[in-house]
Amino acid sequence: xxSTSPGVAVPRSRRRRRWQGASVNVLYLPAxxxxxxxxxxxxxxxxxxxxxxWNGYSPTRSFVGLENFARIFEDPNFRTALINTFxxxxxxxxxxxxxxxxxxxxxxxxxxxxxxxxxxxxxxVLVSPVVMGTMYYLVFRYHQGALNDLLAMFGxxxxxxxxxADVAVAVxxxxxxxxxxxxxxxxxLSGLQSIPQEIKEAASLDGASGARQFRSITxxxxxxxxxxxxxLNLIGGLKLYDIIQVLTGGGPGYATNSVSTxxxxxxxxxxxxxxAAAQGIVLFLIIVVCTVLLNWWFDRTRARLEN
Amino acid sequence: MRKSTKALVATVIIVGCALQLIPFYLAVTTAxxxxxxxxxxxxxxxxxxxxxxxxEAIESGGILRATLNSAVVTVVSxxxxxxxxxxxxxxxxxxRTPVNRGVEFLILAVMMVPPLSILVPLYSLLNTMxxxxxxxxxxxxxxxxxxxxxIFLYTQFxxxxxxxxxxxxxxxGANRLQTLRRIVFPLLKPVTVTVVILTGVYVWxxxxxxxxxxxxxxxxxxxxxIATFFxxxxxxxxxxxxxxxxxxxxxxxxxxxxxxxxxxxxxAGAEK
Numbered sequence: 001x002x003s004t005s006p007g008v009a010v011p012r013s014r015r016r017r018r019w020q021g022a023s024v025n026v027l028y029l030p031a032x033x034x035x036x037x038x039x040x041x042x043x044x045x046x047x048x049x050x051x052x053x054w055n056g057y058s059p060t061r062s063f064v065g066l067e068n069f070a071r072i073f074e075d076p077n078f079r080t081a082l083i084n085t086f087x088x089x090x091x092x093x094x095x096x097x098x099x100x101x102x103x104x105x106x107x108x109x110x111x112x113x114x115x116x117x118x119x120x121x122x123x124x125v126l127v128s129p130v131v132m133g134t135m136y137y138l139v140f141r142y143h144q145g146a147l148n149d150l151l152a153m154f155g156x157x158x159x160x161x162x163x164x165a166d167v168a169v170a171v172x173x174x175x176x177x178x179x180x181x182x183x184x185x186x187x188x189l190s191g192l193q194s195i196p197q198e199i200k201e202a203a204s205l206d207g208a209s210g211a212r213q214f215r216s217i218t219x220x221x222x223x224x225x226x227x228x229x230x231x232l233n234l235i236g237g238l239k240l241y242d243i244i245q246v247l248t249g250g251g252p253g254y255a256t257n258s259v260s261t262x263x264x265x266x267x268x269x270x271x272x273x274x275x276a277a278a279q280g281i282v283l284f285l286i287i288v289v290c291t292v293l294l295n296w297w298f299d300r301t302r303a304r305l306e307n
Numbered sequence: 308m309r310k311s312t313k314a315l316v317a318t319v320i321i322v323g324c325a326l327q328l329i330p331f332y333l334a335v336t337t338a339x340x341x342x343x344x345x346x347x348x349x350x351x352x353x354x355x356x357x358x359x360x361x362x363e364a365i366e367s368g369g370i371l372r373a374t375l376n377s378a379v380v381t382v383v384s385x386x387x388x389x390x391x392x393x394x395x396x397x398x399x400x401x402x403r404t405p406v407n408r409g410v411e412f413l414i415l416a417v418m419m420v421p422p423l424s425i426l427v428p429l430y431s432l433l434n435t436m437x438x439x440x441x442x443x444x445x446x447x448x449x450x451x452x453x454x455x456x457x458i459f460l461y462t463q464f465x466x467x468x469x470x471x472x473x474x475x476x477x478x479x480g481a482n483r484l485q486t487l488r489r490i491v492f493p494l495l496k497p498v499t500v501t502v503v504i505l506t507g508v509y510v511w512x513x514x515x516x517x518x519x520x521x522x523x524x525x526x527x528x529x530x531x532x533i534a535t536f537f538x539x540x541x542x543x544x545x546x547x548x549x550x551x552x553x554x555x556x557x558x559x560x561x562x563x564x565x566x567x568x569x570x571x572x573x574x575a576g577a578e579k
Contacts (some may be wrong), residue, residue: 030394130534241515264515287424
């Protein structure tokens with residue numbers, strides 16, 4: 001560098017110092033600007049709207065303090081939505097772990113056509129939940145529904161899968177679990193494939209049975225896969241919106257709403273933007289608390305397993 | 308494996324695959340049937356297959372226009388996410404100052420915001436900016452929803468790349484911009500495949516925000532168009548599933564040809 005003519009070297013080295021310094025941070029400013037405008041500002045604005053009785057379109061609104069948050073505790077429709085949200089989240093997470101792990105273990109075996117089977121199991125993940133909901137409507141509708149047709153064939157009485165609230169909530173959990181089970185499956189598959197072959201061989205030499213190997217080697221080695229799968233499925237289930245909106249629209253009445261679908265309905269259906277904003281803040285807090293708690297718990301468990 | 312075990316395993320796998328394929332099968336039998344055909348959904352149409360449901364989905368459902376809108380929104384959002392995330396990841400990976408750690412934390416926090424939780428303020432913001440029912444009005448928020456994960460993936464990847472390459476380039480007299488363009492960005496190709504697939508699938512299928520932001524018939528994207536058509540034609544499920552099938556075909560074709568990348572990409576996005 002010093003051998004080049006000083007007239008060029010000085011500005012170049014200055015420019016270089018500038019690029020090595022904090023100025024390289026300009027590269028994240030575009031992304032940051034987008035976050036600030038479309039996420040951070042709305043989150044803050046959401047808090048201020050939640051403290052008013054705004055109806056969503058009128059130019060005026062008046063400050064009502066924490067009234068909207070107090071309303072959340074008394075509103076039976078919100079309570080239903082909250083309970084459903086946890087049913088969707090926890091129910092889907094359990095079913096997805098069971099099915100995902102089952103098919104990961106099965107499709108880890110050397111079998112003909114396993115690549116095709118993996119592709120088929122994974123296919124619904126890529127399809128819009130709106131499309132899946134529309135298709136599954138053919139399975140669960142009352143008249144001419146595929147399931148009721150089967151029941152009739154065996155002499156059973158038709159069931160109202162979608163207009164009975166308890167049944168409909170279960171149906172939504174099942175559809176969501178089947179659709180996204182493929183994600184858990186590939187997470188577990190990659191976890192299984194990352195277990196070193198030598199460990200298994202050593203265990204076999206020591207005379208460990210298949211079941212013993214699964215319990216003592218496979219399960220602990222799968223902990224990281226389990227952690228990411230559970231976090232992903234639970235958050236996905238707690239945010240559930242599309243399937244519900246398409247299949248039941250939250251009905252009958254308010255019985256199958258999740259908090260997400262209830263927010264849209266409170267805002268546009270009931271013109272209570274202030275109250276809907278408050279519900280949004282509660283949803284955000286639920287997701288944050290669940291994510292942080294789960295990650296903390298998994299980190300602790302992992303640390304304990306390693307000791 | 309013993310023979311009986313193998314048979315059991317195969318049976319469970321076949322049942323699982325069948326379960327996953329049933330909705331697609333029923334959609335096909337129904338979409339090609341006249342509405343007046345009351346035979347069971349399990350059977351294909353007895354007479355001739357009809358194309359009327361598809362015609363209706365296209366004419367009164369506006370599904371072709373919606374497919375075009377989805378294509379525009381998906382391509383632009385994906386490009387934006389790749390470029391903005393790759394740029395943002397560089398300083399975060401290479402300069403680990405307290406400020407940049409703070410920025411990284413903010414980005415991870417943004418990842419946790421559920422789209423519906425900011426529906427009210429976001430909708431009123433877009434309304435004030437005059438962005439409802441415009442491409443930009445949907446592209447910018449969806450880009451924001453996908454950016455954090457993309458930045459995270461690029462940052463993690465860059466941290467695994469030794470800095471010596473960049474230093475060598477600098478010794479050779481390249482400035483930071485040249486280093487970025489010639490050395491760093493070409494390295495990012497494998498992660499970019501992942502980011503393209505994650506963003507593409509998300510935006511193409513997105514429903515919750517799209518259905519509130521794009522309400523006019525001309526601007527609607529696929530998922531809201533299918534849902535609206537389905538909602539308005541509850542009695543004519545035949546046309547509704549025809550619309551759904553049209554919407555799912557582009558994704559199926561992409562999956563068929565790029566399957567390996569899809570699975571690898573989605574996996575990289577899922578594991579943190």
